[in-house]
Amino acid sequence: MARKKKGPASERAREARTGAVKTGPIKRAAEAGAARVVERALAPSPPVAKPRPVTVTASPPAYRTLEAKEMPPVVTLGQLGRTIATAGAGAVITAIFITSLQGGAKYVGALIGAGVGTIFLATSPIASIPSDLGIGMLAGSTGWLTLKWTGKVK
């Protein structure tokens, strides 16, 4: 006796009874869902934001004061070197001038050096002479006077 071929209705009944889906929209939906799950599993995880390194620059208080006044805060090495060299030159010039004098004339020379240095500091008579030269002359005269009063220099 030939077996009766199963129809679609009996097929759906068997699928409902056994839970195994072979064909039809239910199977396609199940396959699509499984594919999505696999895709999600295989997909690279989204990049985790790494904490950015924070650089903190510790600046001296005078720099912060300049920054607060919106002035250029940083003194470059060239500016500093020019200032030191010019001021030092003024001091040495004054020292040579004072020591070249004799006796009480040294006092007068120191006072003259301080006066000329103050004028240079305030108003450079020649535009190309920086005021740092005047600071050096004033400081050199003051240093010599201090040394003389304490009896440390000839």
Add this chain to the structure above:
Amino acid sequence: MLHQQTTVTLVPPAWAVRREAGLGVPSLPNIGQAVVGTITGAAASAIFIGALRSDAARFVGALISGAIGTYFAAVSPLATIPHEIGLGMVCTSASHLYYALARQYA
């Protein structure tokens, strides 16, 4: 008929340069502060160096004072310390180095 009179103000060349550059002219308090700061630094450095005993110690003291003055001139460690104090220290150290080399110490 009115005539407009032109007023000519004579200023030192450095001030004229500053005005052309759009910078202000130093006022009397500015100058006074610079002078006082310089004198203070120079005197402090001179007292420090003069307090040392031998010529060699004074030479080393002048170098140390010059280094500290350079640091003060570059970056005032306290905002209230003007950098003129540092410049005064540097200048006095420079002149003391000259005194040491020229054997001017008593």
